[in-house]
Amino acid sequence: MPIDPKDIEWVEEPSMNFWESTYLPAVVSGLRTTGQHVVDFNPITEFYPEQKPNLPLHYRGVHRLNRDDKGRVKCVACMMCATACPARCIEIVAQDAPKDDPNWADRDKFPKSFVIDELKCIYCGMCEEACPVDSIELTNIFDLTGMTRQEMLFDKEKLLSVFDQTKDSGRDPIRTHKGKLGHASDFSELPTLGPATEVRPDDRAAKAESAGVIK
Ligand code: SF4
Numbered sequence: 001m002p003i004d005p006k007d008i009e010w011v012e013e014p015s016m017n018f019w020e021s022t023y024l025p026a027v028v029s030g031l032r033t034t035g036q037h038v039v040d041f042n043p044i045t046e047f048y049p050e051q052k053p054n055l056p057l058h059y060r061g062v063h064r065l066n067r068d069d070k071g072r073v074k075c076v077a078c079m080m081c082a083t084a085c086p087a088r089c090i091e092i093v094a095q096d097a098p099k100d101d102p103n104w105a106d107r108d109k110f111p112k113s114f115v116i117d118e119l120k121c122i123y124c125g126m127c128e129e130a131c132p133v134d135s136i137e138l139t140n141i142f143d144l145t146g147m148t149r150q151e152m153l154f155d156k157e158k159l160l161s162v163f164d165q166t167k168d169s170g171r172d173p174i175r176t177h178k179g180k181l182g183h184a185s186d187f188s189e190l191p192t193l194g195p196a197t198e199v200r201p202d203d204r205a206a207k208a209e210s211a212g213v214i215k
């Protein structure tokens, strides 16, 4: 449908007077702002990694694949997350559940392989919104490092290990569980370590006994 000309607002480039064209008022304004911060004794500097940041509850970090109450991967290989992913960074290969195994009688499929490229991911959260069984979730782990691109490809085992290491962390993701807090969602403590992070023995942050406190 063509746009009605009366709905178009043409914006002209504003003209500058003599003083504005010298840019001096803008420079003085910038220096005044800098000066205000110099005398403002309310520091906003974050002392990471000595002090872990107090992340908002809706922070979206590294993924995890949840387990069901039988310990199996909860994912039913429906491909909804991979379809919803705008970065196309989820690769899933589905496999039929073994029909002769009573442990899998309630499943048609499960993921034979499930890989997320954590470098391609933009951490938008669309995957966990799309998941019908609350299997994929984004944790609050942000200190993710790797020496190679290969290390940043998280396969099923690694994603399940993130679940194993974060399920009791006290910071259960809040976007799933039909939008309600899970029973593990006590936000009084942050996990002291990102499970996907290799930590050197002499890393002081690794010795933190409680969130944000390094001794
Ligand atoms: S958080 Fe967004 S970009 Fe990352 S895997 Fe999920 S849907 Fe894809």
Ligand code: SF4
Pocket (backbone or CB within 6 Å): 074, 075, 076, 077, 078, 079, 080, 081, 082, 092, 127, 130, 131, 132, 133, 134, 135, 136
């Ligand atoms: S993680 Fe969820 S949305 Fe993705 S394939 Fe598995 S069940 Fe489907």
